[in-house]
């Protein structure tokens with residue numbers, strides 16, 4: 001069984017990240033119209049300076065004739081979020097700590113109190129992939145965003161499960177190595193410290209891999225992927241290790257809540273089978289209980305639009 005968002009008119013969707021603030025109008029069929037973007041003033045000291053870009057995004061959207069059909073607002077944000085309080089404290093936006101984003105958006109003259117639903121960015125991506133993407137039709141799904149960090153969200157029994165404060169499914173910060181390195185979150189041996197793009201590049205460098213001269217100083221996961229494709233064994237091992245960590249995390253989640261599908265997106269997934277191949281291979285070693293063996297592994301389908309489409313999905317189902 002699966003429930004999907006339904007409704008008429010448009011949702012004004014806003015996606016707040018550490019580098020950009022995006023907006024768009026999403027129709028009831030899940031199509032994204034008139035996408036606009038502003039840079040995030042992540043280094044600003046004044047919370048209002050950051051919010052001014054959100055206000056600009058809304059003003060740009062409100063100039064669209066379809067704005068007359070907007071009857072609700074969905075806001076997805078980098079976390080942590082608190083959907084009960086309506087506040088966000090994005091790690092990479094230092095001026096915003098417990099920033100009352102829902103109240104501030106509702107006070108914008110163009111929005112004037114319209115129902116406004118907040119979600120974390122990984123939960124929004126999950127809602128998007130379940131509505132229109134790779135998790136469509138699956139009742140129990142884990143959707144992961146593997147980029148500079150590892151975010152994730154859950155669909156349980158056909159519904160997105162944000163949890164009480166909106167942070168459920170925070171897979172990047174489960175411990176996969178009891179004695180692993182300290183994580184900025186305060187814990188130790190977190191999945192994110194092995195499987196994120198940042199971690200893939202850092203590990204490869206620590207093992208002696210160096211970007212080729214013509215790729216410059218860039219040691220991102222994309223450069224490691226390029227080296228792995230060219231036959232570099234350290235680079236390939238970095239992806240194998242990340243795939244193994246993701247496999248362990250997915251298997252643990254499947255063992256905990258029973259999953260039909262795991263969907264993976266984010267920048268690291270541009271490496272395709274370099275990460276998915278090892279992930280599938282290692283999954284057979286970790287997903288061993290009978291009810292975990294048949295989990296389907298899929299690549300995400302919605303790319304960078306998932307944040308906006310997902311924010312709209314949350315507004316349609318939770319609002």
Ligand SMILES: [Zn+2]
Pocket residue numbers: 172173174183184185186187188190192
């Ligand atoms: Zn952590």
